[in-house]
Amino acid sequence: MSKPDDRSNNKERIENNIGHTLQNMDEAKDYAKAHSEELSEEEMSQIKEKNQRREESIEGLREEAKDEAHNQKDV
Template structure:
């Protein structure tokens, strides 16, 4: 028998993902602030690109949380 679809914890789970993604974004920004002159241009671009993807993910998580909260 299939498990029932229980989505009660989705907003909390999504908020947890938002919090972790924000923490990773800030950690990467701090790393760049402290070590930008020590890393290659390619590594710096890769970190900046990853942070851009993190920002997009955060926006998506926020929209998903809004949808889950409305249900």
């Protein structure tokens, strides 16, 4: 028998993912700043591109968190 679908902690899980992603962005920025003289243009570009993807992911996660909060109110 399969487990019932428990979504009671989705909002908290999504908020946790947002926090981790923001932390990763900050760490990448700090790393790039501290090692800018040692990194090639390509490496710096990769860091910037990855942070851009992280930003886009955060936007989606925030929308998902809003949906979950709305769904929890309806239950």
